[in-house]
Structures are given as structure tokens and as C-alpha cells.
Amino acid sequence: MKIMIINGPNLNLLGKREPDIYxxxxxxxxxxxxxxxxxxMEIDYYQSNIEGELIDKLQEVGxxxxxxxxxxxxxxxxxxxxxxxxxxxxxxxxxxxxSNVHAREEFRHKSMISSACLGVIAGFGxxxxxxxxxxxxx
Ligand code: DQA
Numbered sequence: 001m002k003i004m005i006i007n008g009p010n011l012n013l014l015g016k017r018e019p020d021i022y023x024x025x026x027x028x029x030x031x032x033x034x035x036x037x038x039x040x041m042e043i044d045y046y047q048s049n050i051e052g053e054l055i056d057k058l059q060e061v062g063x064x065x066x067x068x069x070x071x072x073x074x075x076x077x078x079x080x081x082x083x084x085x086x087x088x089x090x091x092x093x094x095x096x097x098x099s100n101v102h103a104r105e106e107f108r109h110k111s112m113i114s115s116a117c118l119g120v121i122a123g124f125g126x127x128x129x130x131x132x133x134x135x136x137x138x
Pocket of ligand 1: 010071073074076096097098099100101108
């Protein structure tokens with residue numbers, strides 16, 4: 001199985017960014033553990049702070065991969081362009097959030113992309129990504 005994990009804006013700062021909310025582990029370190037836990041899968045990774053680059057990557061992998069795990073960061077709450085993109089793909093996309101967005105500010109309660117996703121996993125720290133891979137693997 002080929003899985004693509006895509007992280008959006010500011011998620012390159014994981015480990016340094018608001019550690020009380022997002023933890024103090026870097027994503028690269030976590031990714032090594034994920035690959036170790038799911039040796040039977042090919043797990044690719046992409047991060048960008050730029051909305052159009054996220055769309056380019058989704059279009060590139062979204063017709064051939066078996067699953068996409070997407071943490072769109074703040075674009076989750078704003079991006080109709082990401083919504084339209086996800087709707088166009090054949091590969092299922094799982095929406096992921098490290099924090100429990102529903103326990104935070106009200107502007108984080110609304111997701112523009114959830115309706116196009118297979119499901120949403122939020123609030124389990126970096127473990128949210130692991131749960132999403134399990135979900136997409138069936
Ligand atoms: C986030 C939640 C978003 O509201 C925020 O803008 C992020 C990270 C999360 O993983 O908890 O950048 O997607």
C-alpha cells in the first residue's frame with residue numbers, strides 16, 4: 001500500500017511550535033517511528049506552507065496512491081480550493097489534526113474540507129496520523 005502524508009502550513013515547526021498544544025517531537029522523528037510500525041506500507045511525506053503547492057501534491061498523488069493523510073493546518077478552516085481539489089481525487093483522504101480543534105477557538109470548529117474526506121481524526125496528538133493510516137488501510 002502506498003500512503004502519502006501531507007502537512008500544511010506551520011507544521012514544519014512541529015517540536016518547536018506551541019509545544020503545549022502540538023508536543024515537542026519533530027515530525028521527522030515521528031515519521032521514522034511510523035515507517036517502523038507500518039513496514040508493509042510505503043509512507044511518503046510532503047510538507048508545504050503554500051496552499052497551491054499542497055493542491056499540486058494532492059493532484060499528483062490523488063489518482064494513484066491508496067490513501068492520503070492530510071493535515072491542512074489553518075487552511076482547513078479557509079480553503080475552498082483544497083475542498084474542490086479533494087473532491088476531484090479518487091484516492092481517499094483522511095483529515096487529521098493533532099489538537100482537538102473542537103476544544104479550541106470557535107474559528108477552528110469549522111472545516112472546509114471534511115465533507116470531501118473519508119473521515120476526520122483530531123485530538124490524539126501525533127498518534128492522530130497513526131490512527132488515520134489504520135483507517136485508510138481498512
Ligand atoms: C491543526 C489545527 C489547526 O486549527 C491549526 O491551524 C494547525 C494545526 C492541528 O493539527 O491541530 O495548524 O491542524
